[in-house]
Amino acid sequence: MPLTKEQVLKQYYGYDKFRPLQADIVDWVLYGQDAMVLMPTGGGKSVCFQIPALMMQGLTLVISPLIALMHDQVQALKANGIPSAYLNSSLDGQQQSAIERQVRAGELKLLYISPEKLFTQGYLDWIKTLNISLFAIDESHCVSTWGHDFRPEYTKLHVLKEAFPNVPMIALTATADRVTRKDILSQLGIPEARTFISSFDRPNLSLSVLPGRNRIKIIQNFVAERPRQSGIIYCLSRKNTETIAEALQKAGIKAKYYHAGMPSADRAKVQDAFIRDDVQVIVATIAFGMGIDKSNVRWVIHYSMPSNVESFYQEIGRAGRDGVKSDTLLFYTYQDVMVRKDMIATSELPEDMKEVQNAKLDRMKQYAEAEICRRRILLSYFNEEVTKDCGNCDVCKNPPMRFDATLYAQKALSAVARTNEKVAMSMLIDILRGSNNKKIIDHRYHEIKTFGAGKDLKADEWADYLQQMLNSGVMDIAYDEGHAYRLNNASWAILKEGRKVQLVRYKPFEERQAERETIVPKEKTKKEIIKDALFERLRELRKRLADDKNIPPFVIFSDATLSDMSQQKPISQAEMLNVSGVGQQKYQQYGEIFIREIREFLKTIPKSSSSAGIDSVQYTYQLYQEGNTVEEMAKMRGLSPVTIFSHLSKLYEEGKNIDFSPFINKQQYDEIVRAAKAMGVKKGESVKALYEAMDSKHDYSVIRIALTIWFKDGMQFIGD
Structure with missing residues (x-):
């Protein structure tokens, strides 16, 4: 009989049950349907296509953008007994031919391939000759220009669906907002695919932000408090990677730097040392990490602020992929924001894309400056509604005072509704504060009921409260439509049902930074x-x-x-x-x-x-299995033989294979059980009365053994 998906999960991966959504996705793919899967890093995306690959006839082709990642994933699959291989530019002709022979012979279930290799001249024609059961597009955000890691070669992947219209396709990513998700499905030629959105929550990750002062000293202390834990420090410049790595080395920490300016052989050597736990810390530019399938990274530090929430979320997601508690720390200075803005301004991006990148940078800045639960900010960015604070970020651990801001929220949301959800922050603030500028007059916004309803607040205060509302999921934003605010279910609950809104009283960021303290473990x-x-x-x-x-x-x-x-x-x-x-x-x-x-x-x-x-009893059982006598076990453990006998009795009751024949004979057993029955002795009662009734003829240990056998097995009296 073929294995069920649960049996496959247990046999190959060692897990007893699926994580949320995994089983539904596996069933959907096995049914032959297209799917898009959004799960956080470490959430179990690979299982969603690897288990169908094992259960379906034919070969699953996995498109992956990074050579190192393919190598690690295939290595892990083989360790689990799953036949798999990869094809990319790192292989020589002989190695490639050997894998192609395995594919033609039907010896592989999964084949990882880079898009560059896939679109090598004539290679797609070879793929068309194979029995393909499933296409998996890993890191699918790379296909979208709205994503944070756009790869032009990914835009050709729609030809797979055109060439194999009846083969299911599953697109997988850890980071994509609503606009990016829509674009991914369109680009891949599966616009009607069902989208499975797992919770983006990574509760095992702690989240902290600190001012950018004394960064190197703080990092040295941070790493010293986590001996033997692997971690990554992300920097914006190559020079910083080298400076920080040197400072850590001087502090006795095994650290290496990694950046694109190094020879490829040196980069590979550093990466390999980190993967094998020979190096504790990597100080790197963002070029490092995406291609590493290392599950035991215990912490991630951002020396410099990332350019958008997607990048930040993916980079911190490299910590704790195995679900174990891990730490993240972001250093923030306004100088980082200015550097990022300058990078966007001098880039070759078209103006509309520059506008999008600046808006996303603003959301990252809001995260760093926030005084509400940081996890709520991240989850609301990916359109996931959250009603409770996480308790595992620096804001939750040092909560600021909040006030009832329901009336302010209703005024702002009402203005968004009355402008047909077409205004961005600047215009909304002007409406609320009653500014009679030309744009307000041209759009006739001065005629709506909420015009001037927020005159009592300064522009900076409104900006802060609107950011808090956006970050906490009270409303959404449409980056692809002029960054206009959008109402959601939470918005209407506030407007129509009077749901309460708690915000943090406005305070300049510099003042708040000066008050923040490092969390003491x-x-x-x-x-x-x-x-x-x-x-x-x-x-x-x-x-x-x-x-x-x-x-x-x-x-x-x-x-x-x-x-x-x-x-x-x-x-x-x-x-x-x-x-x-x-x-x-x-x-x-x-x-x-x-x-x-x-x-x-x-x-x-x-x-x-x-x-x-x-577990003291289990420890006794271990020693018993090793052949130790009762006296030896008592001596080794510093316990009395009576206690050891009580352990053995408990183990026998639990079904363990304990041989009592060296300690009691048939005559002893018969006498003790006959007396116990006459006295009406019940399980769990003290054996003292029975011991005394038999004139101390038998040791406590012998009595306990006889009763254990009798109560557990219900044996007849010996000799009856």
Whole structure:
């Protein structure tokens, strides 16, 4: 029988259940339909096309823009036992021919290919001869001029749908607002495709913004507080990457810089060292990161402000791809804004695109200056409505005072509605403040009911409140239509249902910056300390194995999987297969090695630590499986033999294979159970009364063993 999608997920990926939307997307693609998938980085986009690829007849062709990313993804697929390969300019003729033979022989399920390679002369004709079951367009935002990483070669991809009209296509991206999404579908020739939008929320990422003063010193302290954690620092200039890397090196931190001015061989060497955990920190321009499928990046710092929210969101998304808690930090100065504006002004973009880029830069500036939950700002940018603050950003951790701004919001939203949603910020402020300028008069806006309704606020105050409203999802903006404000469901709820709006009282940004303080991390509990100690030991084992196999450590197990191991402490095959991310293939390769390491670690934990997260009974079971006697276990653990016997009894009740024959014979068992039945002894009662009734003939441990067997198995009296 063919495997179900749930069985495929467990066997190849080691997960028991799908994340939200994944199962629906898999079913939709298996039904042969086109789809667009928006999921945050680390949200599980790859599963949405890889599982259909494994279940469908034929080959899935994955269009990917970056060579390094293809290499890492194919390496990870092979580690999971999934036949796959890639074709791009990094391969020589012999390697390419070998892969083409595998494709023709039907030996591969997934083939990754760059768009440049796809459109090499005659190559598309070769693709047409293959049994293609699915097209997956990864990083599909690259097809849109409205996106943040436009690639001209991506605009040709519509020919795939023209050549294979009956083959489903799935476009995937982590960052695309409403305008970009519409353009992607149009460019790919699938305008009617169903769009699946997962939550853009990455709750495992903390979000912080700090003033741009003393950046290098703050970075040194930040990294020093996170020993052995991988991180990326993004800079705008090549010079800054080199300066910061040197400063970190002087502080004893393994750091390297990376930028486009380096020889390609040097860049590849640095990237490889980072992937293999030989280098802790990479200080880079934005040229670094998109092509790296490294799941255990624990933090991202922006030394300089990005040019738009999409880029920022994608770059911070390189932290915590495995779902483990990770940190992000943005340094902000107004000088960064001016540098970005100058870059846009001197670019060769057409004027309408410059206008769009400036508007997106303004949204990034609003994020940096915001006094409302930063996660709400990011999610509302991607048109996701959020009703609660996240509690995991610097604003939430140091909340400012808010006031009831419902009346102000109603005035602004009413003005947007009465102007038929055609005005941008500047015009809206003029309307609210009752400015009789020529544009107001020409559009007859001075005649609407809300003209002058906000005279009591200064222009700067209105600008601040409108930005807060936009950032919190109270209204939307249409960049492709003159940046006009748009009303949404939240807007109408405020206007018609009186939904309350809380805003932060206006205060100049410089004043707010001076008040902000760095968050002090809370102290770890004993349980967390022990879990972290095991995690580090497993991480070191993973690194040794990875070096031996010449692969990145995260290909063996992700940090999330090691964290789950550290929590569960599996010491058997069944327990190890219950760890998230451990499938059959991974267990066969590494399961027993990690079980042995966990057992060795447990031996080092003193008795007093059992309450801090070490399961004392399971530890006894581990020692029992290793062949230790009761006396040996008691001595090793610093416990009495009676306690060890109680552990063995509990394990027997749980179904573990415990052999009690060395400790009790048939005659003893018969006498004890007969007496217990006569006295009406019930499970869980003290054995003291039974011990005394039998004139202390049998030890407490022997009595406990007899009752354990009797209560669990319901055995007849021996000898009856």
